[in-house]
Amino acid sequence: MLYAATRFIVLQQLRSRAYVVILAVGVLLVVGALALSELSGGESARVVEDIGLAVIALSVSVTAVTLALSSFSREIATREIFFSLVQPMPHSVAYLSRFLAGTFSVLVTNMILAGLFLAILAAVGAPDPLPRVFVACMVGGLEAIVLLAIALFLGIGSSLAVSASVMTALFVVGRLAHDLEILVAREAFGPTTVVLEACLWILPRLDRFDLTWWAGATGWAQAVAAVAYGVVYALGWVLLGLVRIERRDFH
Amino acid sequence: MTAVQFQRATKEITSGFLGRHKRILDDVSFSVVAGQIHGIVGHNGAGKSTSLRLLTGCSRPTSGVITLFGESPTQASTRRRLGFAPDIAALPLDLRAEELVAFVAAARRLERVDPRAAVERVGLEFRSEPLRSYSKGMQQRLSLALAILGDPDVWVLDEPMSGLDPQGRQLVRQLLIEHRLRGGTVIFSSHSLADVDALCEHLTVLEKGRVAYSGPARELIGVAEFEVEFVGVVPIEGLERGVHGSVAVVGADGLRAFLTRVPDARVHSILPRVPDLATRMATRR
Numbered sequence: 001m002l003y004a005a006t007r008f009i010v011l012q013q014l015r016s017r018a019y020v021v022i023l024a025v026g027v028l029l030v031v032g033a034l035a036l037s038e039l040s041g042g043e044s045a046r047v048v049e050d051i052g053l054a055v056i057a058l059s060v061s062v063t064a065v066t067l068a069l070s071s072f073s074r075e076i077a078t079r080e081i082f083f084s085l086v087q088p089m090p091h092s093v094a095y096l097s098r099f100l101a102g103t104f105s106v107l108v109t110n111m112i113l114a115g116l117f118l119a120i121l122a123a124v125g126a127p128d129p130l131p132r133v134f135v136a137c138m139v140g141g142l143e144a145i146v147l148l149a150i151a152l153f154l155g156i157g158s159s160l161a162v163s164a165s166v167m168t169a170l171f172v173v174g175r176l177a178h179d180l181e182i183l184v185a186r187e188a189f190g191p192t193t194v195v196l197e198a199c200l201w202i203l204p205r206l207d208r209f210d211l212t213w214w215a216g217a218t219g220w221a222q223a224v225a226a227v228a229y230g231v232v233y234a235l236g237w238v239l240l241g242l243v244r245i246e247r248r249d250f251h
Numbered sequence: 252m253t254a255v256q257f258q259r260a261t262k263e264i265t266s267g268f269l270g271r272h273k274r275i276l277d278d279v280s281f282s283v284v285a286g287q288i289h290g291i292v293g294h295n296g297a298g299k300s301t302s303l304r305l306l307t308g309c310s311r312p313t314s315g316v317i318t319l320f321g322e323s324p325t326q327a328s329t330r331r332r333l334g335f336a337p338d339i340a341a342l343p344l345d346l347r348a349e350e351l352v353a354f355v356a357a358a359r360r361l362e363r364v365d366p367r368a369a370v371e372r373v374g375l376e377f378r379s380e381p382l383r384s385y386s387k388g389m390q391q392r393l394s395l396a397l398a399i400l401g402d403p404d405v406w407v408l409d410e411p412m413s414g415l416d417p418q419g420r421q422l423v424r425q426l427l428i429e430h431r432l433r434g435g436t437v438i439f440s441s442h443s444l445a446d447v448d449a450l451c452e453h454l455t456v457l458e459k460g461r462v463a464y465s466g467p468a469r470e471l472i473g474v475a476e477f478e479v480e481f482v483g484v485v486p487i488e489g490l491e492r493g494v495h496g497s498v499a500v501v502g503a504d505g506l507r508a509f510l511t512r513v514p515d516a517r518v519h520s521i522l523p524r525v526p527d528l529a530t531r532m533a534t535r536r
Contacts, residue, residue: 004357008350015345015381080341083397085309087358088330251264251275251301251310 005089005097006104009071013105018066026059026113034120045126052117053133056110057140057209063109064102064144065151065167071098072155073163081250095152095245099238102148110141135223142230143209147171149237150204156244174206204233253321254285254405254436255306260315262301262460274460275301279315281455281465283438285404288431290451290468291440297457299440300338303409306438307335319405331359331403338409338440340394344383348375348393351382352400361401369396374422387414395423399430406430408439412446424450 013019033051037044072095075081084094114137121129150170154163173180181200187193208226262276276298283289291299304310305317308324322329342351349366356364367377373392382390391414399406406427412420427437427450441447447454448468456464 001358004354008354011350012343012345017345078341079337079339080343082304082307082309082335082337083342086307086330086333086335086398087355088308088327088333089358090327249264249310251262251304 001089002093002097002100005084005093006100009097009101010104013067013071013101014108016067016070018070019063019105019109022059022063022066023109023112026055026063026109027116029055029059030113030116030120034124037124045121045124048120048124049126049129052120053136053140056113056117056137057143059113060106060110060140060144061147061171064106064148065164065171067102067105068098068148068151069155069160069163069167071102072152073158073160076155076250077160085250091245091248092242095156095241096238099149099152099241102152103145106144106148107141110137110144113137135220139209139223139226139230142227142234143206146204146206146209146230146234146237149234149241153237153241153244156241156248170204171206174204175210176207177203177205178207205229252285253282254319255283255289255438256316256318256321257281257302257305258316258318260302260305260312260317262298262305262310263313276305276312277460279457279460279462281462283436284453285320285436286431286434287452288427288437288439288450289453289455290447291438291455291457292442292447293440293457293463295442296459298460299457300409302457303335303407303438303440304337306333306407333405333407334398334400334403335407336394336398336409336411338413340387340390340414342382342390342394342397345381347379347381348377349379351393351397355397355400359401364400369400372396372399373426374419388416388419391415392419395426399426402430402433402435405436405438408437410441411439412441420446 030052033048033055036051037047072081075084081094085091114133118129118133121133147167147170151163151167154166158166177200180196180203183189184193184196184200189196208229257279260276260279261274263272263274265271266273279298279302291302293299301310305312306319306324308326308330311325317324319329319333324330324333348370352364352366352369355361370377370393373396375389375392375396378384382393385393391411395408395411398408408427411423411427415423424446427439430437437450439450451468453466454464454468455462
């Protein structure tokens with residue numbers, strides 16, 4: 001049942017206009033990095049690398065959040081969710097299938113963009129880009145999966161607008177988490193520092209998945225630590241989502 | 252044998268920013284006998300769709316008990332005996348009909364399902380295009396085809412005739428009658444008195460979340476003191492309730508239509524609406 005449901009959702013996601021548009025824009029921007037590199041004055045490989053990695057990180061994250069919101073929030077809002085649930089399908093299977101399908105689609109996007117990126121880097125003569133791009137894309141893919149897990153959790157009980165707003169805020173704050181951590185360490189916020197310290201435990205630490213940083217300083221130990229954090233954090237949200245979906249009443 | 256039973260079912264939901272409680276169903280009790288066509292009628296907001304969704308197990312009653320063949324509809328094994336078509340045919344529009352049929356067949360563990368036959372059963376032409384290109388009526392038909400795929404014992408259909416053309420309505424009526432003749436059970440909601448009269452042996456009338464009437468359709472008409480003179484029994488196919496020349500079709504039990512001679516055309520104008528009948532009967536009691 002889980003396999004059939006996941007396959008069905010993957011088909012839906014890859015056929016959706018939103019997915020195709022995001023992927024097309026991502027491809028255009030990665031290729032666009034090549035045009036910009038012409039203006040770099042001898043630093044073309046570096047410019048392509050920086051822009052390409054930023055585009056991949058953004059495209060994959062946007063894909064994850066869009067698929068999650070269109071998977072659950074929209075399905076609940078339009079009552080399309082009944083089509084799956086009445087087959088019958090346990091709520092937990094419906095939820096897990098959407099997470100697995102989203103993960104698969106995110107990885108497909110990541111691989112397409114990374115493959116294109118590698119080809120462009122080879123074309124501009126970047127020195128041995130494969131290991132760095134591989135680690136960077138793996139870690140970046142995990143960032144997207146973390147966002148997917150949070151967005152799916154929010155989609156169970158919140159409207160599309162609320163989920164999208166919260167996800168945007170979390171993306172920005174999560175990316176700035178390292179700076180927030182420094183400020184908290186300096187006790188820059190006075191008595192509210194304790195609250196912010198607690199928030200740092202709950203917030204997604206998206207700074208740990210910074211692709212441009214990984215591309216420049218590939219250390220396997222850090223990569224493994226980031227992957228472990230991403231897996232545990234995403235699974236935590238998935239488990240919370242499973243508890244929540246079982247209690248959800250689709251009236 | 253009782254196929255479906257509502258015992259003092261109440262459903263409350265919270266709505267709005269402040270989480271205000273709203274009671275949609277209030278102490279609803281009725282039962283549906285296996286092998287019958289049971290209609291649920293009522294005005295908008297009466298609780299028809301909520302009642303049907305409770306049967307699917309996707310929603311649970313706040314209090315009371317709902318059973319499907321004596322068991323809770325939340326159990327997967329019980330729910331497999333039920334096919335549900337919602338009031339709005341909300342289907343994944345980027346996919347093709349055959350892909351939806353394949354998914355439903357896999358989810359219900361059906362073997363050897365022919366997508367073309369499944370689609371053509373509801374009068375749809377088989378086409379290999381995304382559902383986005385289908386009209387509302389075509390999506391409604393496909394939703395029905397998916398609900399009845401594999402012929403589950405109980406068909407629960409929320410306003411199955413809405414959005415259909417006259418031929419489509421006739422085809423759906425025919426499908427419901429055929430299922431009933433095979434011993435299956437049908438529960439459907441409708442605003443259309445013609446559909447309910449033409450098909451249902453039993454009715455449940457909901458008003459503001461409460462049961463105003465539940466029982467034989469004939470009895471409801473009888474209580475309203477509607478005089479009919481039965482002069483013949485004819486196949487129901489092709490007949491609409493109303494006056495046809497000097498003959499009026501005044502009712503049906505799902506398999507037959509009852510006719511009466513009409514001295515003048517006034518019969519047509521005094522045909523009462525079912526919810527009004529229920530109100531009148533409740534007052535008498």
